[in-house]
Amino acid sequence: xxxxxxxxxxxxxxxxxxxxxxxxxxxxxxxxxxxxxxxxxxxxxxxxxxxxxxxxxxxxxxxxxxxxxxxxxxxxxxxxxxxxxxxxxxxxxxxxxxxxxxxxxxxxxxxxxxxxxxxxxxxxxxxxxxxxxxxxxxxxxxxxxxxxxxxxxxxxxxxxxxxxxxxxxxxxxxxxxxxxxxxxxxxxxxxxxxxxxxxxxxxxxxxxxxxxxxxxxxxxxxxxxxxxxxxxxxxxxxxxxxxxxxxxxxxxxxxxxxxxxxxxxxxxxxxxxxxxxxxxxxxxxxxxxxxxxxxxxxxxxxxxxxxxxxxxxxxxxxxxxxxxxxxxxxxxxxxxxxxxxxxxxxxxxxxxxxxxxxxxxxxxxxxxxxxxxxxxxxxxxxxxxxxxxxxxxxxxxxxxxxxxxxxxxxxxxxxxxxxxxxxxxxxxxxxxxxxxxxxxxxxxxxxxxxxxxxxxxxxxxxxxxxxxxxxxxxxxxxxxxxxxxxxx
Amino acid sequence: xxxxxxxxxxxxxxxxxxxxxxxxxxxxxxxxxxxxxxxxxxxxxxxxxxxxxxxxxxxxxxxxxxxxx
Numbered sequence: 001x002x003x004x005x006x007x008x009x010x011x012x013x014x015x016x017x018x019x020x021x022x023x024x025x026x027x028x029x030x031x032x033x034x035x036x037x038x039x040x041x042x043x044x045x046x047x048x049x050x051x052x053x054x055x056x057x058x059x060x061x062x063x064x065x066x067x068x069x070x071x072x073x074x075x076x077x078x079x080x081x082x083x084x085x086x087x088x089x090x091x092x093x094x095x096x097x098x099x100x101x102x103x104x105x106x107x108x109x110x111x112x113x114x115x116x117x118x119x120x121x122x123x124x125x126x127x128x129x130x131x132x133x134x135x136x137x138x139x140x141x142x143x144x145x146x147x148x149x150x151x152x153x154x155x156x157x158x159x160x161x162x163x164x165x166x167x168x169x170x171x172x173x174x175x176x177x178x179x180x181x182x183x184x185x186x187x188x189x190x191x192x193x194x195x196x197x198x199x200x201x202x203x204x205x206x207x208x209x210x211x212x213x214x215x216x217x218x219x220x221x222x223x224x225x226x227x228x229x230x231x232x233x234x235x236x237x238x239x240x241x242x243x244x245x246x247x248x249x250x251x252x253x254x255x256x257x258x259x260x261x262x263x264x265x266x267x268x269x270x271x272x273x274x275x276x277x278x279x280x281x282x283x284x285x286x287x288x289x290x291x292x293x294x295x296x297x298x299x300x301x302x303x304x305x306x307x308x309x310x311x312x313x314x315x316x317x318x319x320x321x322x323x324x325x326x327x328x329x330x331x332x333x334x335x336x337x338x339x340x341x342x343x344x345x346x347x348x349x350x351x352x353x354x355x356x357x358x359x360x361x362x363x364x365x366x367x368x369x370x371x372x373x374x375x376x377x378x379x380x381x382x383x384x385x386x387x388x389x390x391x392x393x394x395x396x397x398x399x400x401x402x403x404x405x406x407x408x409x410x411x412x413x414x415x416x417x418x419x420x421x422x423x424x425x426x427x428x429x430x431x432x433x434x435x436x437x438x439x440x441x442x443x444x445x446x447x448x449x450x451x452x453x454x455x456x457x458x459x460x461x462x463x464x465x466x467x468x469x470x471x472x473x474x475x476x477x478x479x480x481x482x483x484x485x486x487x488x
Numbered sequence: 489x490x491x492x493x494x495x496x497x498x499x500x501x502x503x504x505x506x507x508x509x510x511x512x513x514x515x516x517x518x519x520x521x522x523x524x525x526x527x528x529x530x531x532x533x534x535x536x537x538x539x540x541x542x543x544x545x546x547x548x549x550x551x552x553x554x555x556x557x
Contacts, residue, residue, distance in 0.1 A: 074527075074529050074530070077529060077530055077533045080530075080533050080534065080537060081508040081509075081533055081536070081537075083537075084536065084537035084540045084541075085501070085504065085505055085508065085540060088501055088540065088544070091497075091544060092494060092497075092498065211525070212525050212526070213522070213524075213525025213526075214525075216522065216525060216526060216527055217522070217525075220519045220520075220522075220527060224519055227519045227527040227529065227530075228517055228518060228519055228529065229513055229514070229516070229517040229529040230513070230517070241509070241510035241511075241513075241514060242510070244509065244510070244513075245509030245510045245513075248505075248508055248509050249505075249509070252505065275548055275552075276548075278544070279541070279544040279545055279548055280541070282537050282538075282540045282541040282544070283541060285534075285537040286534070286537065289534070
């Protein structure tokens, strides 16, 4: 049997196992939206830890993380910083959101805002922001999956076919099992990825340099700029502190309000479980560490690999490793893509129907019909993202840059909703719109750039200022209603 | 006590957050000294990660009081 067939077989077995886990895990959930979207609010610590953690290991982390370490050195340390701090804000607001979710039956992020501010417009606006951010991310995950299959088959299978097979599997188990399918496959995939990350992260520095310590000593002697904070920018020049610091800041502000993370607050079986999950979340940063070791191992051993994101597959396929190991690597890369993609497509379908269609088009829908619509919305959004993924004419770069900047704009609105009695619907809407517009403008106008600060930071500043000013300029809301949220 | 404790925790995490970036992180930007074979900027970031975990763990165990199940 030739090597590529063995690799393909391992990959297919992985996909088969994932599909089985995904389909099986939905057998006990209830048939309504609370079951499909919120898992009947009975997810335990172990699964919740992995469902949140595995999303970190997206195609960006598994392929992009080593690429960052390889090409930008210490700049990649920002990934560890935001992973360790990203979920901390949720320790403060998560229990309150969970309590409100149980009390009022929320399953999406926008439902909380719509109720707090009595505004359908906020719901629609959040749906637009969420979907605008989701689609490019989902598309990137699909492209990552197609790329893996292309490697597996040594170019025999085109990207469109690999992405189609992988996301066919994802859509099947998300369609059937909803959030429980996402949760249990993420647990399976998370364990696989952790094992592979640490296995490769320890093995590659040892095989190429004699160990992690000798590897870093060689890099420090040859290219000390690589290991001196804040590392390098994309052009290979020293990165600015403004760029490094704002990358962490925008990630920390945006992390916990990504709708597919936020919605998991509603799935926790208890508030104690939610808090415990958040407490242990920083430990996932230690699982990101070997991903960076992999990238650093290639700096001196495999110079001039372009694009940098291909450093991991380049190393794995160059070392003459047994085909089964290469197959496991490919399975891990697919797991990284799928564990983010499934959560995103599930959340996107839920947001489209619950926060968009139900609010703007038709509010009176039975629970069974609504669940059916969410299932088909999942398929529809998956199809759109797939089309974008295989269409080479659409550039994702700007949309990806905008995604985190857009999502972070929800953070001030959330703080205002839960902590500031005087905030008003007009203030929140104006803040969100101005924040997103400022993010777009700072992205499109290089002349406005200063110290490479992330455009989303300017958006946050404008958002917060406008939220406060417009709230003060408009009529306050009923204090009794507001107290339900501020004192929850 | 509950909200006071949370406020104190927020201040601690604001300090950790600032410690991950400018103007604090530049103070430890140099590669040396190596600790357990790792360059110092990486050790520093990992140390803050460990600190975040321990602070949250201890706060939840000894300070936080929540009646919710």
